[in-house]
Amino acid sequence: MTTQAARLSKSRFVTGCQCHKLLWWTVHEPDAVELQPDKVLQDLFDQGRQVGEVARTRYPGGVLIDLPHDARAERVAATRKALDEGAPAVFEATFIADNTYVAIDVLEKQGDGYRLTEVKSSTSQKDEHVPDVAVQARVAAACGVKITAADVLHLNKEFRHPDSGDLFARTDVTGPVAAFLPQVPDEIARQREMLAGPLPDVPIGAQCFEPRECPFIGRCWPHGPEHIGNLAGVGPKKTVAYLQRGITSISDLPRTEKLNFTQKRQLKAMAQGRIVVEPTLAGELERFGGRLGFLDFETIIRAIPVWPGMAPWQQAAAQFSYHERQPDGSYTHAAFLAEGPQDARPPLAAAMVRATANASRVVMYTSFEKTRIRELQRAVPELATELAALEAKLIDLHPVVKNCVYHPDFLGSFSLKDILTPLVPELTYSDLVIVDGRVASVEIARLLFVADKIPRHERDRVRQDLLNYCERDTWAMVKLVERLRELGGKSGWANPGAMPRG
Ligand code: SF4
CATH class of the missing domain: 3.90.320 (Lambda Exonuclease; Chain A)
Incomplete structure (x- = not known):
């Protein structure tokens, strides 16, 4: 050396x-x-x-x-x-x-x-x-x-x-x-x-995530679906605590280990090698009836805030996709993507209020959309009443999946991307250029604030990539509700597609 x-x-x-x-x-x-x-x-x-x-x-x-x-x-x-x-x-x-x-x-x-x-x-x-x-x-x-x-x-x-x-x-x-x-x-x-010496031998531990996630986790951490880090609800800290107890695999968990219902369902699905569906699923889905809308946002998040009233690193909606199921069973689609550096929230809010006006309920996955709509009520006070009405229509699909369904391929995660392939294998993101919300956020900010440094043809292509990505997210929710209805024994909606494996 x-x-x-x-x-x-x-x-x-x-x-x-x-x-x-x-x-x-x-x-x-x-x-x-x-x-x-x-x-x-x-x-x-x-x-x-x-x-x-x-x-x-x-x-x-x-x-x-x-x-x-x-x-x-x-x-x-x-x-x-x-x-x-x-x-x-x-x-x-x-x-x-x-x-x-x-x-x-x-x-x-x-x-x-x-x-x-x-x-x-x-x-x-x-x-x-x-x-x-x-x-x-x-x-x-x-x-x-x-x-x-x-x-x-x-x-x-x-x-x-x-x-x-x-x-x-x-x-x-x-x-x-x-x-x-x-x-x-x-x-x-x-x-x-x-x-000056050879690669040191350092055991994995809390330092792998603190103060920031280490880029070499893939080299040091064991892989495999059985790894204790894949137990539902277990983040880095709890994983490290398990490892310190000598528990590296989910199968190492002692029979006396206190687990929540989701984790017990996961263990059952893993032991049986099949999807587990709770009998409560059909009841949970009863709220997802009528003229159902499906909403997804993409946001910008900037260190130095860019629009009125925003704090450093505050997120702001800059794009949405919206699918709505019509009485004849077909779906309509509406979308908005900000253009130019000026505040996108007023035109976005107006387009969203228009698009969702006829929906009886609007499906989101996690409370992310609800938080953004609450922020929009403050940012666009002239539409606060309409946005509050939209907020009242929101209905979250995430707890339905978490409380009622587990597929061994979830690997402990209930994120939309992680549950989608096991539940709706025919729907993928593999044909898209943008497949990640964080990349979408960076690309939107680039389009809005440094557009003059991007060639016109590239701008058009990135805009289309963003539109495709956000649309796929709401379509994924459409297909997910269809699949959950099948799993819950209510196949009232058309187009069942392939059954999940397991
Ligand atoms: S994952 Fe990173 S922090 Fe953890 S032991 Fe390996 S090199 Fe160190």
Whole structure:
């Protein structure tokens, strides 16, 4: 191992604080497919960069070290020059010590020393920010820069677009950083030593999900439908607790284990290798009668809010798809997709109120749509009455599936995508370009806010991809209700299609 390979940076140090094995792969396999940012992660990076740029406008006269990150010596020299010349603030101030490279977001002159500020796009200061700031403070101090205060400048959850309050809030972390600082040199040494050796043996645990989900879970975590992580309702924390008890497989669960009804149904379905349907299903479906509508939203979610009254990272509906069953058994479809950067909520709400006016009930899957409609009541007060009437028609299909049906191929999940293939195998998303709501969200934001940077033909194609995706989500609900009716013994609706296996 070369010294070059064992060099650290601020981000590597933080990665190593989460898990040494994760750091080893990050350093030694930088081209690993797991480390290549997808559209969603790239968008997060881009939004973080945008937040950082806006934060700099708070420091008049600040000097940006605007050099490539691999021009390390030049960056260090430019930082020294800016400090010597008395710049009130230096952005991306760069230092190297202990074989560790850091670029400080804002280094601000304060009395006889400097205040170190880390800019984050989160809406609060988090524990994981402390080692992040501490390694910067340690390296700067080792380079002779006296750090007298440290803080995290994060987004302010009370801010409302366009100008209600301050977009940023500041949390002082001088105390926690000072408390962590003595650990930094030892941790740097441990990480460098580890990086000079073979892949370390690190048992899986809570660190695989905290502070952020590790991209290498697919390498470290056991696979298979029996894995305890596939028990319904078991998230990362409970999975780790089971593993610590030596329970790695659902079949390892002791007979005395306290399980809820959904989990018991899952165990029964797995043991029998078939779908389990509760006799209560038919009764649950009685509410899904009359002129039934099916509604699905796609949203945008931006760090720096874009439409009136919105807070940082608040979701806002920007697209909907709506199917409605007509008295003759056919289905009509209506859709809306925002266009241009202006507030899409008023035209979206108006189109949705029009489309759903004749429905007796409107089906959603989880309460996501209900939350969005409540937000729309505040954002579009002139349609608040109509939107409240629509809210009163909403009916959630998710608890019906969760309470009444389990197929072994659900693998413990009741998300629409996860239950769809086992229950409606003939309906897939495989012919679509966009198959994920998070990607849809990023693509909508791209279309709305940077459309001028996208060629016309690509814009048209992405719009169509989005329309296709959202339409498939509501059609999936249509087919799901049909299938549940069959399973519940009420085949009153046409087109039964293939039976689920099991
Ligand atoms: S999955 Fe867990 S053990 Fe494996 S590298 Fe990631 S954090 Fe470390």
